[in-house]
Amino acid sequence: MTQTMRSRRLATGLLLALPALAMAHTGGDAGQHHDAAGALAAGFAHPFTGLDHLAAMVALGIWSAMTARRAWIAPLAFAGTLLAGALLGLAGATLPAVEPMIAASLLVLGLLLATNARLPAAAGALLAAGFALFHGLAHGAELAGPTAAFALIGMVAATALLHGAGIGIGLLLRTRAAWLPRVAGAAVALFGIALLVN
Numbered sequence: 001m002t003q004t005m006r007s008r009r010l011a012t013g014l015l016l017a018l019p020a021l022a023m024a025h026t027g028g029d030a031g032q033h034h035d036a037a038g039a040l041a042a043g044f045a046h047p048f049t050g051l052d053h054l055a056a057m058v059a060l061g062i063w064s065a066m067t068a069r070r071a072w073i074a075p076l077a078f079a080g081t082l083l084a085g086a087l088l089g090l091a092g093a094t095l096p097a098v099e100p101m102i103a104a105s106l107l108v109l110g111l112l113l114a115t116n117a118r119l120p121a122a123a124g125a126l127l128a129a130g131f132a133l134f135h136g137l138a139h140g141a142e143l144a145g146p147t148a149a150f151a152l153i154g155m156v157a158a159t160a161l162l163h164g165a166g167i168g169i170g171l172l173l174r175t176r177a178a179w180l181p182r183v184a185g186a187a188v189a190l191f192g193i194a195l196l197v198n
Contacts, residue, residue, distance in 0.1 A: 061166020086137020113185025
């Protein structure tokens with residue numbers, strides 16, 4: 001079996017598994033655990049339980065790897081602002097249109113990936129940070145509780161892992177199957193549109 005066929009099978013398997021993860025914002029209990037280890041584990045699991053967050057984080061990593069010389073800049077900006085947004089959410093801060101902005105992040109990141117668009121590093125980081133604020137607010141509101149700090153540590157670690165996975169996928173596909181990220185980007189953009197119209 002060729003590397004291209006293996007890449008296609010892997011991508012198909014991942015795409016088939018995605019619907020099982022579509023449980024976005026069902027209300028987490030990550031901050032409600034009474035011990036630090038439980039909160040840390042629940043916070044780590046939290047980004048994996050909503051397809052919108054999962055898709056945005058992986059898409060950002062893939063797009064960064066496909067288009068940026070320093071692929072870590074936009075994901076780092078996302079992770080840092082995600083934490084800031086989550087802290088604001090824990091403190092009770094709100095912004096209008098959090099869910100529509102999360103959906104818009106999927107649309108924009110999907111289009112960037114599908115078109116292989118290149119942005120200056122600062123612009124990419126700023127865009128990522130802007131969307132991360134809304135993702136963070138949504139997470140922070142769900143992770144409130146006495147052990148929320150541990151939940152946030154887990155959440156940021158999982159975010160970094162998802163970005164890293166996206167970067168790894170992007171680097172792998174950049175030289176082998178450049179069409180696959182474009183298809184994945186189109187799927188992410190369509191998911192964003194579906195969330196916006198619902």
